Amino acid sequence: MRESILLRAAVLAACLAPLAGAAQPTDKDIGRYVRTPSLGGDGTWNGSLGLGFTINRGNNNSTQGSLFGDATRSREQDRAVFRGLAVRNSNKGQTTDDNANLGGRYERNMSEQTFGYGDILFERDARQDLELRQSYSTGLGYRLVRTDRNQLNLYAGVGYVIEDNDVKPNESGLELQFGEDFAYALTDSSKITQRFIVVPKSVGQGGARYAFQIDLSTKIVDKLGLQLSALQKYRENVLPNQKKSDLTIFTGVTAKF
Numbered sequence: 001m002r003e004s005i006l007l008r009a010a011v012l013a014a015c016l017a018p019l020a021g022a023a024q025p026t027d028k029d030i031g032r033y034v035r036t037p038s039l040g041g042d043g044t045w046n047g048s049l050g051l052g053f054t055i056n057r058g059n060n061n062s063t064q065g066s067l068f069g070d071a072t073r074s075r076e077q078d079r080a081v082f083r084g085l086a087v088r089n090s091n092k093g094q095t096t097d098d099n100a101n102l103g104g105r106y107e108r109n110m111s112e113q114t115f116g117y118g119d120i121l122f123e124r125d126a127r128q129d130l131e132l133r134q135s136y137s138t139g140l141g142y143r144l145v146r147t148d149r150n151q152l153n154l155y156a157g158v159g160y161v162i163e164d165n166d167v168k169p170n171e172s173g174l175e176l177q178f179g180e181d182f183a184y185a186l187t188d189s190s191k192i193t194q195r196f197i198v199v200p201k202s203v204g205q206g207g208a209r210y211a212f213q214i215d216l217s218t219k220i221v222d223k224l225g226l227q228l229s230a231l232q233k234y235r236e237n238v239l240p241n242q243k244k245s246d247l248t249i250f251t252g253v254t255a256k257f
Contacts, residue, residue, distance in 0.1 A: 160175075
């Protein structure tokens with residue numbers, strides 16, 4: 001667990017290294033991802049929806065479907081963000097992967113650098129025996145980096161979590177949560193966003209867990225683009241036949257709105 005967190009810290013440090021001398025972006029579709037709410041916003045919703053689909057027939061009869069979506073609205077003193085990622089795989093008619101994450105977040109500025117937030121997250125992961133996890137959290141955040149090109153937020157809070165499991169007993173209770181989110185415009189037509197959440201002690205006997213997601217997107221033409229997303233989730237205590245870490249990758253074509 002400690003080594004994995006240190007590795008992600010190193011990845012984030014590498015992303016931050018070129019920020020000092022970066023030029024300002026000119027593409028409106030890129031600027032909306034790194035806009036700081038306290039610096040203003042037009043109040044309109046912007047986002048993207050992506051779909052990926054793969055079919056293999058012959059020696060390998062498998063099907064994979066992926067869905068990605070995000071939407072953001074920034075105003076002078078607040079920001080709302082919705083995000084989702086789902087992947088479903090089947091092999092010879094049997095489901096081998098059923099993973100979905102859907103969340104919403106509201107931030108309200110308290111000063112130029114501090115903000116309060118409320119967060120709702122729904123998760124499903126058949127590989128980790130998780131039928132549904134509901135998380136309702138609130139806390140405080142700090143805007144460590146804040147420019148037109150990039151943004152880095154740190155936050156901490158407490159959440160009430162309800163877990164419905166297939167095999168293990170269902171659990172519910174309070175959890176401490178620590179996290180950060182990062183956005184950086186690589187070029188006028190490409191951006192990278194990243195999110196990392198750590199829970200030192202899960203409800204029940206789950207132990208520590210974390211979720212690390214990184215998204216890379218680039219514009220092809222007009223409203224169409226390519227999206228690559230990776231989501232890695234770790235849980236310290238799992239069933240004997242399960243792995244502690246899962247990696248989900250999405251790639252596909254996206255349409256902006």
